[in-house]
């Protein structure tokens with residue numbers, strides 16, 4: 435079996451970089467990951483670049499124009515908020531297939547401020563506020579209330595997700611925000627789309643993250659000391675479901691991808707030591723507890739109440755601060771989530787370190803819809 | 815009831831809203847003969863059972879039940895808030911998103927499963943660049 439390892443991985447601090455270009459931000463992340471791996475662009479056989487908003491503008495090639503035009507193949511990918519994870523997975527496949535020994539995956543995004551989503555097409559009139567809402571906060575709010583409908587999950591339980599993740603962020607210097615927010619503050623913040631207040635929405639920021647993936651042969655050659663094994667890579671799309679895509683179904687595709695990933699890794703959810711999941715909104719985190727099998731269906735509210743998903747608990751979720759605090763540069767998010775997992779599996783997470791972590795899962799959702807799940811395993 | 819007379823010069827807000835010359839506006843989707851899946855738009859093949867030639871035009875129900883919602887308090891510039899973005903399961907199949915009107919925009923006033931009627935009315939006075947007015951659909955408590 436041709437194992438694939440992460441040899442180097444890093445992210446820039448997420449924030450707002452209006453004076454930089456998308457290729458410059460991407461280049462910065464690639465250089466950080468190369469440094470982390472102890473390699474240079476000369477060693478890289480192929481580059482997989484994830485970017486959503488400039489998907490037609492050859493971002494990967496423009497990154498190489500910044501840091502080294504070595505003539506290698508570049509694959510630009512776009513898959514909404516699963517873009518970074520998709521680039522990572524493509525890189526993984528190239529090594530897994532034996533086609534390459536050393537490749538780079540990079541995800542990069544520059545976001546505007548304001549609400550994600552669209553006010554409606556150019557044809558005819560705007561449908562926003564006429565045929566409901568197409569905004570992301572409203573869409574994920576409705577997905578949260580679907581859980582309320584089935585299981586009685588409360589506004590307060592959703593708000594607790596933001597309290598937990600913001601608390602975690604105080605230990606992550608690479609997060610956009612590193613500020614604790616008590617429950618009352620979260621619940622009394624400006625309501626964006628009930629039940630998501632402003633503090634329960636991820637921020638639109640600029641960011642980039644990159645990883646160097648290597649074959650087992652190369653890992654042994656270059657040094658196994660800090661490598662992390664990619665135990666599973668799974669991607670799924672939304673299967674037919676009667677309300678989808680009117681109400682985007684982020685649940686079914688997560689369940690498909692999670693099942694595949696657990697099977698590939700030969701583990702169950704109970705074997706995980708930490709999870710970075712797609713908390714684009716606080717409501718999303720709770721539904722994914724169940725989708726990823728961290729608790730039984732219907733128990734997500736009780737799981738957040740129990741504190742078991744906080745650092746120090748049974749299964750810490752989003753110890754990075756999550757998208758809610760780190761920010762959500764959509765093309766970069768998937769690789770940044772993997773970076774967080776790898777950092778723990780290398781015992782390099784500082785005060786937010788999940789002790790003795792062996793398995794971690796990184797999850798992202800791209801609306802429209804797709805889900806990427808990666809399981810990583812400590813190799814040392 | 816629906817003001818049919820005034821809908822004569824209005825354009826449909828979405829392709830599946832049909833405005834007959836004589837008679838009530840209605841929504842027309844597609845339904846699969848094989849598996850009974852209902853869509854709000856024409857399909858190339860059936861997405862559930864993959865049948866290639868099984869989809870027929872289907873008049874969507876004009877009643878339904880509220881499945882889930884969000885109360886939208888901040889939207890894009892120029893959009894009046896708050897409003898209720900509602901997801902409704904249509905009687906007879908299919909699911910639709912739209913504004914739930916005639917209900918106070920507070921969680922206490924909104925009940926999962928509440929029966930709604932689909933009503934047709936002018937699209938909040940919105941006009942396109944050419945000055946055309948539109949007919950839209952809304953959900954109202956039954």
Ligand SMILES: [Zn+2]
Nearest residue numbers: 846849860863
């Ligand atoms: Zn069918």
